[in-house]
Amino acid sequence: MTKSVCIIGAGPSGLVAAKSLLHDVGPGTFKVTIFDSQSRIGGLWPASKTDNGGLVHPLMVANQSKHTVQFSDLAWEPSAPQLPRAWQVGQYLERYRQRYLQAADLRLGHKVVATEVKTGGSWEIQTSSEKGVETSVFDCLIVSTGFFGQPIWPEDIPRKNDVPIIHSSRYRTLQDLLPRDKPAGGKILVVGGQMSGIEIAGTVATHLSTAINTPDDKPIAQPEKYKIHHVAHRPAWVLPLFTSPTPKEAAPFFLPCDLPSYNLAGRPKPLTNKSGSISEEAAQQSNGIFKVVLGTDQSEFSPQTAIQGDLLDAPPYLAVSEHYLDFVRSGLIEVSKGKVSGVSGSAVTISPSGERIEDVAAVILATGFDPAASISFLPSAVQEAISFDPSNVNLPAALAFHGTHHPTFPSLGFVGFYRSPYWGVMEMQARFVAQMLLGSEAKASLEDTLDQDKSIEHILHLRSDPRTAQFPTGDYPFIMQEFGNALGIQISEPLPTPELPEGKAMDILTPARYVMPGLSREQQDEVDKNLASTNEAALGGLTKAKFVAHAVFRSLLGDWILERDLISKLPSHPSGRFVGVAKFLLREGTADGRSLDKESDPGMEYLYIEDGDFTASNGMKFRATRRYIWRFNDATDTLSVWFARTDDNSRADYLFHDVEFLVPDKQPSSAHKCWHAKAAHLCIDDMYNVKYEFNFGAVNLKDWRLAYTVNGPKKDYTIDGTYRRA
Missing domain, CATH: 2.40.128 (Lipocalin)
Known part of the structure; x- marks a missing residue:
């Protein structure tokens, strides 16, 4: 009997969930309907260079390469750069939809406003669209709305002020940010020290440097009168987009930054979880590795970016930016440690130092996202069962087996609702949820996995652990191994390579290393293209002068x-x-x-x-x-x-x-x-x-x-x- 499944969200996690239901189990097993409030698919990822309506700048460069930002059975176009831009990711998703989701009932412009679980486990879904409010009933529900619900606006930051204040997700250009009716010059204040804070500070600095040095018409008046002031409560290790697997050599080789990180050659098997709670010893080891990778403790750029002393004992913070540190060294970005405690006109106060920053021309809040909006439509009984805590932006929900479900509601699944949404993990979550929703017979094959799973207890413990990692569920290779073991999917052997110099063994994890059995010839061709592309990139970086x-x-x-x-x-x-x-x-x-x-x-x-x-x-x-x-x-x-x-x-x-x-x-x-x-x-x-x-x-x-x-x-x-x- 065919089961009807409602998927909420048409971003990467919703699309791969639909694909798993339609292709990874027997044909005709599921009838899939996808709701999304936007008029396009892609979620955060824009559909074109000019698609400025979402939360991601269409020209933003992804901080993971196309070898990680991929699904196993759809290869990137050969012309795609190693680190694609956001709009290119959106186009990849559109190709994925066209390839695998023709049988799905895709309803764009439909916002899910309420859900109710009925007796027997079916779901009543209420949506709002131009047609009005509609109600439908489905056998199962998958939540794929993503982790980034709504931009967080701190309570002590006014929404209206004499100078513009925007969230980092809304920044596009300098000319949109800076008022044309005010005297030129001042400080562009960036608030927030984690991934988005460093990324947006580097982006704005690049735009400002362009405005100052362009031979063409200036996008803003007197750009040389502006500087960026970045307020962060602690420094982070800042990696460029390309790092080296041989950083101690004066002539190091280079690869996209994620490939050395996901090289399994140096990790003992079976893999153990290296995320979650970070002991002092583990923190010292991780901080030491980052110092070797960067070749510096970052003090050469500024004392404010240095990671020394007690910070070496703390769980490390990590960010990715091509030019942030060099802009700090050049003086275009100035850094202050602390937290913004007050905004009044063009002046900002920093605590606990009491530092006062004058002549602020604009404020950009890189303060993260509130996940509450992503599941606000779920019944209170579900939110209570998953211990939903909107104040905990890293661990808002306690879900079983790596964020896929809760045993109280067997007809409900989650895909992509966690921080660090590596695409391979989304694909594995989708496969796992598909097996769970098949019914008791298929679920029996997962019985040992479910009995041994301690994910819920682990998440609840981490919420109160002061040594919780920046990305508490971020050990991507370990999570992939766990899903592979549960689903009976073995990682494929790396492609054969010529003999490499000592210390450069390659066993790089990508989604294409974990594939479902019974692929069609066309799917296997896509897998092979993905594997060959990664192998070519790695060999080019390790044996030639590529990158x-x-x-x-x-x-x-x-x-x-x-x-x-x-x-x-x-x-x-x-x-x-x-x-x-x-x-x-x-x-x-x-x-x-x-x-x-x-x-x-x-x-x-x-x-x-x-x-x-x-x-x-x-x-x-x-x-x-x-x-x-x-x-x-x-x-x-x-x-x-x-x-x-x-x-x-x-x-x-x-x-x-x-x-x-x-x-x-x-x-x-x-x-x-x-x-x-x-x-x-x-x-x-x-x-x-x-x-x-x-x-x-x-x-x-x-x-x-x-x-x-x-x-x-x-x-x-x-x-x-x-x-x-x-």
């Missing part, structure tokens, strides 16, 4: 002390020494010097400005400056340097050279000390042969060298410059 250009480009931001020697063999060109400062000023990519269609992503670029004194060998001394444009192309993984125009030296003119990073086995014998690169450029009759050396300290450049020789009919000289942090 090094990205790591170099990211780490150039800011000021460098430059010392350069020029040795000329011709009397017409004097030898000498240059000493000065080189600045890499970040901005969004421009079209200057290149052809870009409307759909092209121009990426990011730097306006490079060097300024200092040149002392010639004959004793003459004069001021010298030069400019270039440095660009990174994510699609080709290429770093390039462009000449600046003579009539407008803030704009790119034409290509100087592409930087070719040398594959390790092709590098000179001294290459183990740093990454080497080369380039060449023919300028009419003059040949420029360029050599680079980049010396890393884990993910950050410590220093680097640029040298080149110039030979031509009237030129014969060498230039050798070294750059070190100012």
Whole structure:
């Protein structure tokens, strides 16, 4: 007999729940109806570049790679970047819907306002839409509304003020944030120190840096008069999007940040839970690992971002941002420790220090989300059974077996209602819930799992544990193993690889490593594509120079002390020494010097400005400056340097050279000390042969060298410059 199932929410968790019901069990077993209050699918994930109505900026870069942000049996398009933007995730979900959910009854624009569990376990669902209020009855209910219900607005922050105050989920552009009828300048205050606080501070800093350094029309008046002031109660480890599995090497290899984290090669089997309550010893170990991964305790950026002393004994906080720390070092972001305790006009008070921040131009609240709205439609009896606590934003509900159900209500399931919604876990939860809803016979196969499960007790204990992890249920590999064991799904072996250097074994977890039996040929093809894509990325990072250009480009931001020697063999060109400062000023990519269609992503670029004194060998001394444009192309993984125009030296003119990073086995014998690169450029009759050396300290450049020789009919000289942090 076919069972009718109502799924509330058409985001990733709702879509994968529907797919599991329709495809992972016998055909015709379930009839699926999906309700969502929005006019599109995707939940948090926008459907296009211009979809600004949701809680996520459509141009936001995901902090997990496409190898984690995926379902097992749908591969990303080959052209998709390693770290997709939010709108690209939305388009992936639309392809997933088209592939697997044609049989689902998808009702968009239908907000579920109330539910009632009837005698026998059926569910009465009341929805509101343009058609009015409707009531339907279903055999089963799955809640897939997600963890992020409504933005949290702290009680001590006024909703109306002399300066704009918005939640971080509503930020899109500087021109939308800053009033046009007020004098330009002041501080953009960002409140909140966890993931969203650091991410939005870095995003706004990138927009502000672009506004200051763009050669085009300024999006706001006098952007150079603004700075960002970030208020956080404690610092977090800030990872860039690409980290290294070999951080102690001066020439480290790079991978998307999640792949080294989910490499199972270094973890004893079977896996044990490394999240939940973090002992002092475990905290010291984790903090030590992050320090090695970053190559610093972050004190080099600012004393306010340093993780030292007692913080090394505390459960670590983690965030992801490409440029936050370098913007702190450059002074565009200033950090204060504490909590905002009062807002009055353009002044803000910080407790417990009593610090008063004046001249505030706008406030952005990165204060998280209230999960209460995600289950407000559930009956009070259900909310009481799951011990719902809206004040506990990390652990609002005590649900059985990794957040999937509560034994009191066997016809009710949950998918994706927890913090750290890794897509593989959502897929596993959906499969588990599908088995639970099949009935007593299928449920009997899970009897041992259900009898041994202590998830509810564990969650209730963590609520009062002062050493609870930032992400209490965040050990993704462990949770995947637990679901695999319960469902009888074994993780597949990693794809065979050529012999790798010592310490670089690959056993990277992705959703495609756990697949349901009985896949169709088309599904297996998608699985194979996913596995091959991850393998290709990992091999490219571990055996070639892939992702090094990205790591170099990211780490150039800011000021460098430059010392350069020029040795000329011709009397017409004097030898000498240059000493000065080189600045890499970040901005969004421009079209200057290149052809870009409307759909092209121009990426990011730097306006490079060097300024200092040149002392010639004959004793003459004069001021010298030069400019270039440095660009990174994510699609080709290429770093390039462009000449600046003579009539407008803030704009790119034409290509100087592409930087070719040398594959390790092709590098000179001294290459183990740093990454080497080369380039060449023919300028009419003059040949420029360029050599680079980049010396890393884990993910950050410590220093680097640029040298080149110039030979031509009237030129014969060498230039050798070294750059070190100012």
